[in-house]
Amino acid sequence: MKGVIMACLSQLVSERFGQGKLYEIMEACGLDPRKKFMATEDIPEEQAMRMLKSTCDVLQINMEQAAEAFGDYWVNVYAPKIYGVYYKNVSNARDFLLRMDEVHVKTTKNMENAMPPRFSYAWEDDDTLVMTYKSSRDLIDICVGLVKGVGKHYQEDLLVTKLPGNRIRVKFAT
Numbered sequence: 001m002k003g004v005i006m007a008c009l010s011q012l013v014s015e016r017f018g019q020g021k022l023y024e025i026m027e028a029c030g031l032d033p034r035k036k037f038m039a040t041e042d043i044p045e046e047q048a049m050r051m052l053k054s055t056c057d058v059l060q061i062n063m064e065q066a067a068e069a070f071g072d073y074w075v076n077v078y079a080p081k082i083y084g085v086y087y088k089n090v091s092n093a094r095d096f097l098l099r100m101d102e103v104h105v106k107t108t109k110n111m112e113n114a115m116p117p118r119f120s121y122a123w124e125d126d127d128t129l130v131m132t133y134k135s136s137r138d139l140i141d142i143c144v145g146l147v148k149g150v151g152k153h154y155q156e157d158l159l160v161t162k163l164p165g166n167r168i169r170v171k172f173a174t
């Protein structure tokens with residue numbers, strides 16, 4: 001996993017819960033508490049998953065709550081600062097989500113060893129999109145949290161439901 005995800009998680013924890021909590025998390029998963037994650041650095045998958053789990057343990061939240069907090073922070077605080085270009089000329093959640101497959105390919109094109117998630121799209125009706133999440137990782141809850149973050153960003157009331165088969169149903173308000 002690319003360091004940018006861990007960098008975002010670290011920033012979220014220290015900003016919202018305090019530096020002390022971040023140190024506790026880093027220690028609990030066997031990392032140097034002073035470590036700074038570089039965006040393009042490769043973090044071994046099991047280490048990334050351990051950090052996610054330690055975050056839940058130390059903050060005493062479950063994975064769904066962690067995923068919502070992460071999704072909100074990534075979409076509304078972290079990504080606008082470093083990936084502002086992907087927000088330009090996109091004025092609603094529908095268009096933003098439909099661009100996510102392409103955005104993941106583009107952002108990671110020049111990052112060595114990147115394995116971005118991919119998305120395919122199907123419409124159930126005019127206002128109901130089903131996104132299929134394709135990744136070697138099993139981060140569907142994070143994905144749901146990110147989609148909810150997109151709804152918040154565009155101040156849209158999205159109904160987001162996790163479906164079997166790594167799919168997410170997004171019902172847009174009409």
Ligand code: HEM
Nearest residue numbers: 001002079083086107114115116117135137139143146147
């Ligand atoms: C401007 C918006 C976004 C940008 C620039 C972006 C970029 C990235 C990058 C660079 C990674 C790391 C890939 C790697 O380690 O190989 C990543 C991971 C991920 N992204 Fe995004 N992302 C954005 C929004 C979203 C949204 C809205 C979703 C949900 C639909 C999403 C779902 C994920 C997931 C689930 C991962 C974790 C890796 C995995 O599951 O394989 N991202 N993203």
